[in-house]
Amino acid sequence: MNLFSMLQERRDQGRPVRVALIGAGKFGSMFLSQVPTTPGLEVLGIAELDVERARKACATVGWDEDRIAATRFTEDAKALIADEAVDVVVEATGHPPAGIAHALAAIAAGKHIVMVNVEADCLAGPLLARKARAAGVVYSLAYGDQPAMVCEMVDWACSCGFEVVAAGKGTKYLPSYHSLTPDTVWDHFGLSAEEAAEAGMNSQMFNSFMDGTKSGIEMAAIANATGLAAPPDGLAFPPCGAEELPIILRPQAEGGILRRNGQVEVISSQNLDGSDVDRHLRWGVYVVFRAPNSYAASCFAQYGMVTDPSGEVTALYKPYHLIGLELNISILSAALRGEPTGAPVAFNADVVATAKRDLAPGEVLDGEGGYRVWGKIQPAEASLAAGALPLGLAKDLKLARAVKAGQALSWADVELDEQDPTYRFRRDMEAAFAPAKRAAE
Numbered sequence: 001m002n003l004f005s006m007l008q009e010r011r012d013q014g015r016p017v018r019v020a021l022i023g024a025g026k027f028g029s030m031f032l033s034q035v036p037t038t039p040g041l042e043v044l045g046i047a048e049l050d051v052e053r054a055r056k057a058c059a060t061v062g063w064d065e066d067r068i069a070a071t072r073f074t075e076d077a078k079a080l081i082a083d084e085a086v087d088v089v090v091e092a093t094g095h096p097p098a099g100i101a102h103a104l105a106a107i108a109a110g111k112h113i114v115m116v117n118v119e120a121d122c123l124a125g126p127l128l129a130r131k132a133r134a135a136g137v138v139y140s141l142a143y144g145d146q147p148a149m150v151c152e153m154v155d156w157a158c159s160c161g162f163e164v165v166a167a168g169k170g171t172k173y174l175p176s177y178h179s180l181t182p183d184t185v186w187d188h189f190g191l192s193a194e195e196a197a198e199a200g201m202n203s204q205m206f207n208s209f210m211d212g213t214k215s216g217i218e219m220a221a222i223a224n225a226t227g228l229a230a231p232p233d234g235l236a237f238p239p240c241g242a243e244e245l246p247i248i249l250r251p252q253a254e255g256g257i258l259r260r261n262g263q264v265e266v267i268s269s270q271n272l273d274g275s276d277v278d279r280h281l282r283w284g285v286y287v288v289f290r291a292p293n294s295y296a297a298s299c300f301a302q303y304g305m306v307t308d309p310s311g312e313v314t315a316l317y318k319p320y321h322l323i324g325l326e327l328n329i330s331i332l333s334a335a336l337r338g339e340p341t342g343a344p345v346a347f348n349a350d351v352v353a354t355a356k357r358d359l360a361p362g363e364v365l366d367g368e369g370g371y372r373v374w375g376k377i378q379p380a381e382a383s384l385a386a387g388a389l390p391l392g393l394a395k396d397l398k399l400a401r402a403v404k405a406g407q408a409l410s411w412a413d414v415e416l417d418e419q420d421p422t423y424r425f426r427r428d429m430e431a432a433f434a435p436a437k438r439a440a441e
Helices: 003-012 026-037 051-060 065-069 077-081 096-108 118-135 146-159 175-179 193-198 203-210 213-226 242-248 294-302 328-337 380-386 421-433 435-440
Strands: 017-022 041-047 072-074 088-091 112-115 139-141 163-171 263-268 285-290 313-318 349-355 364-366 373-379 395-398
Touching (some): 017 026, 017 328, 026 051, 041 077, 051 065, 088 328, 096 421, 118 139, 118 421, 139 146, 139 328, 146 163, 163 213, 213 373
Parallel strands (some): 017 041, 017 088, 088 112, 163 263
Antiparallel strands (some): 163 285, 364 395
16 A cells, blocks of 8 residues: 555656666567556666657657657567666566566566566566575466456455455457457457558557457466465356356356366356357456355445355456556555565466367468467476477477367477477476476475
8 A cells, every 4th residue: 555655755766767678569669658647656768679669659659758768669678678777677578489588587686677578477487486486586476467457356365364256357259259259359349341450550469358268378377376276177158247247256066167176267258159248347356256155245235245045155346447547556665565465375277289270291380360370378297298299389390290279289389499489488397397396385
């Protein structure tokens, strides 16, 4: 409750919180728009492969010429990270190999790292967070994005003494969306490909929101940061409105759809016939929780909470989230409190590359939101046991053998460069958090 007053003390002492931003896309731009109205917070520099794009982003969000002139723009992210004046590094590239490399550089330089790049977090976040803790710096998920906001709600529920039954977010979903490609995605946004291109919207990125991949990635990040379980058969995406949360999102034995108590799940804003769910949470996040005793359950009724028929299970939700406009919370929490807004503590969930159609030997995988694979969440133990190919590495790899539509890809299905640093770090993470290793600890 006192981040802003703490920041003002830093400002008054002439010690503003200084940030290095890597990646000036949509999320980064939204963060940049808030900087001029946050006294005590400064962006020391912005690393972007297209430096002119970064300058234009600053102008677009309302920065004046003096602020732009005082900011360092560079293509060299690691040189910016190494600047002694930087307090917090924000990694917002969305590229898993780059995210891992930048996080390791920040940790080595003694800088806090806010990982907007949830793709990198899903691929190897547990080991990155462990290395950050060992180095005495903060590794944090990005507030404003759904994973950190759900982590906050889970932390609230547990701190109040409630049992978390389920947690997650809403999205627009139908089963047919898993086969969507960048060529077909704009039909679901009410835009033509030409209109989207004119607005600077990346079709592959937006397709990852529709084909189920981003949902899997975000739920894996939440499971790994909260200790909640991944659903054993992937996300169910049940149609569910705000008032139905405690009824639908409870274990099957109690009449709900959950395979177990305490898991992540994504709810759909669409019924299977394509109609909108009443009071849907397409843009929202939620937590479902259980009263620990009959007295607490009676309080639910007394204060108007919507519950399941037993009166013991209820839910809270936020209908919206503001993405990069809220990122300051993570930055200030890391710099002023030394605390993350969510960080991996376990390897509970993984996201595996799953064929969108029949794939032939020799085809080259094109990654998240592309034409060939989508990302399906699995329990980490199941993913490791199957030798599944993580979604974060399913780009620019040639298929060594055919894969049927709907089948999860394995390491054996692709031609690998085992000297690739991202591949090796992922393998190190698997070894560090394998089930046998966890049992021994």
